[in-house]
Amino acid sequence: MILPIVLYGDPVLQRRAEEVPPNFPDLDALIQNMFDTMYTASGIGLAAPQIGQSWRLFVLDAELADEVVYKGQKRVFINPLILEESGDLWPYAEGCLSVPEIRGDVMRRATIRLRYEDAQRVVHEETLDGMLARIIQHEYDHIEGRLFIDLLNPLRRRLVQKKLQLIRNGKLRPEYKHRPR
């Protein structure tokens, strides 16, 4: 089922999301709906707050970012915790389904150490880097109530203010299904 995506200006995007409790009802259906919603909107990652559900859960498909390096990297992360970030900061022009038509360079560390539960609720610890780490850092920010636009340099931030106002006021709308502003 394709769910409406919440856009910039909705307070759920600024809220720190709650841990997903054990025996969370219909978790498989929620995850499937999140993948359906993400693929239909041509996104490479989607966090639960972006569909208006304030849970510490996100999905991604890194193969859509690099089909050679990340073949089969369709992943689910439940109650993730970034244990450590290391390596050099590197820039990349990020975008977000909740912030349509805006992109901007975000500096992030190259490598992360992550603890998380998979879709079967099995706990893992893993070291990730490159674009896969970046997508996780971006989605992790969502469950912490942060957006990539909060991480732009001050000049870039000023330049996107007008567009942000349009999104907030419901005057800039994406083509994919979204919750009206």
Ligand code: CO
């Ligand atoms: Co996003």
